[in-house]
Amino acid sequence: MNKILYTLLAILCIGVSACSDDDAVEVASLNIVQSTVDFSAAGGEGFITLENGNDNLEVLSNMEWCSIKSVTSDKITFNVALNNDLVTRAAAITVKLGGEMKRVSITQSGVIAKYASDTFYRYSENVAFSRTINFTSTLPVSVSINSDAQDWLSYTNAEGGYVFTGTANDTGSARLGKATISSGSTSVDYYFYQYGIDDLLGQYTGAIQVYSDVFGLDGALPLEDNTLITSSVTGDGTYLIQLPMLNLLGAVLKMTATYRNGAFVITTPQQQAYQISAGYGSIIAKADDGLYLQASILIAPTLLSNGRIGLAYGSDVYPILGLFKNRVPTANNYTGYSIDFPVLLMQKVVQ
Structure with missing residues (x-):
């Protein structure tokens, strides 16, 4: 009788153990597989690729210039705005799922602009001229010429800058043209002066x-x-x-x-x-x-x-x-x- 009882208890323990093993579910950890973390001053779109995420993801950015665009179970898309400042800046994107939290640091460099420091160019005897002005930047560059000079002062793109061309001055009096080159918060005025001795x-x-x-x-x-x-x-x-x-x-x-x-x-x-x-x-x-x-x-x-x-x-x-x-x-x-x-x-x- 005792042998039968022990045998039944042993079978019961095995059954309980088997049921316990079937109920144990291992929860996979949230992982950052790939991310875009370094940006130039121009900014742009970035991505964070996830592993083991789901629709319950909570994503936050601590800076307005780094904004969240869209979130799926395996991908976060965000935008980094243009940085007009000279200094580098940083943001953090926090990803939460249940009790887990991951943080991704985002860095954006400031504007790097290199340009000619000489801003005044003079041309005696009212001669025609061609002058190369070096100006490069990590941001888009724009060029404008003051309205009074647009009929005689023009420019073309060149490697590392711009070539400004002025026609000969036959107006009988001196004239001054201004070209403004801008990129981000950097703006430089360049002046071109044509004159004669009588002026x-x-x-x-x-x-x-x-x-x-x-x-x-x-x-x-x-x-x-x-x-x-x-x-x-x-x-x-x-x-x-x-x-x-x-x-x-x-x-x-x-x-x-x-x-x-x-x-x-x-x-x-x-x-x-x-x-x-x-x-x-x-x-x-x-x-x-x-x-x-x-x-x-x-x-x-x-x-x-x-x-x-x-x-x-x-x-x-x-x-x-x-x-x-x-x-x-x-x-x-x-x-x-x-x-x-x-x-x-x-x-x-x-x-």
């Missing part, structure tokens, strides 16, 4: 910086009335630059210049009608590396901050009023005293 002659306003440690001078002064650039009365092809400094010196500085390659060239030294107890005044030159008795100082067209054309020094060499023991300046009779004019900005008076 530079006349009366000017503006400012000049004056410095002298000996005489305690340091500041900007407005150009006085009758600041002029005129043709020389001698008719020898030279020009006279006249800078009245009656309030400061009680004198008018006069510098003879030639005109070469669209700029005035002042050759030093040039004696001045200026004399004080410290010596006789002559215009000589100065640069970062010292004084020069003999040098060439350029004054050339430039673009002023108000968008108008003016004149300024065309190099790092600028004039100073040096004082000498004798009227004829030499290196040996220089007193060491001077008044420097390191910055000059001139704007022509419109008649």
Whole structure:
């Protein structure tokens, strides 16, 4: 009897064990199989491929610029917006299913724009020109030309940038064209100026910086009335630059210049009608590396901050009023005293 009972119990245990094994179901884990995680500044569409997902997936993005487009049991589609900023940015997409959670990090680079830093180009004698401007960006690039210049200034695409072409200027007066190249938040204005010598002659306003440690001078002064650039009365092809400094010196500085390659060239030294107890005044030159008795100082067209054309020094060499023991300046009779004019900005008076 006992043997029969033990046998029945053994069969019952086997049956229970078998039923228990049949009821055990292994739940597969949610896996990220593949994902698009790195984006350029241009943005675009990305995908996350899933394994063992279902219709109960919950998907969230923590950034507005990274938005969820669609979700299926095995695929998440999302959009990354254009990044106009220079800095890289990051977002996270969270995928939840039941008690499981997966996170995918999304990175988008900022705008990378490389472009020509020179923005002002001048063309003397009103000649036709062709100028290549380098401009590349990780975002789409647009080019526009101001309406006043569209009949003579045009552009074509080139490797690494654009070629701007201007026709010869036969209008009888100077003209200025502006081209704007933009990409994302980067926008650069490039200017093209066609002119002749007659456009530079006349009366000017503006400012000049004056410095002298000996005489305690340091500041900007407005150009006085009758600041002029005129043709020389001698008719020898030279020009006279006249800078009245009656309030400061009680004198008018006069510098003879030639005109070469669209700029005035002042050759030093040039004696001045200026004399004080410290010596006789002559215009000589100065640069970062010292004084020069003999040098060439350029004054050339430039673009002023108000968008108008003016004149300024065309190099790092600028004039100073040096004082000498004798009227004829030499290196040996220089007193060491001077008044420097390191910055000059001139704007022509419109008649």
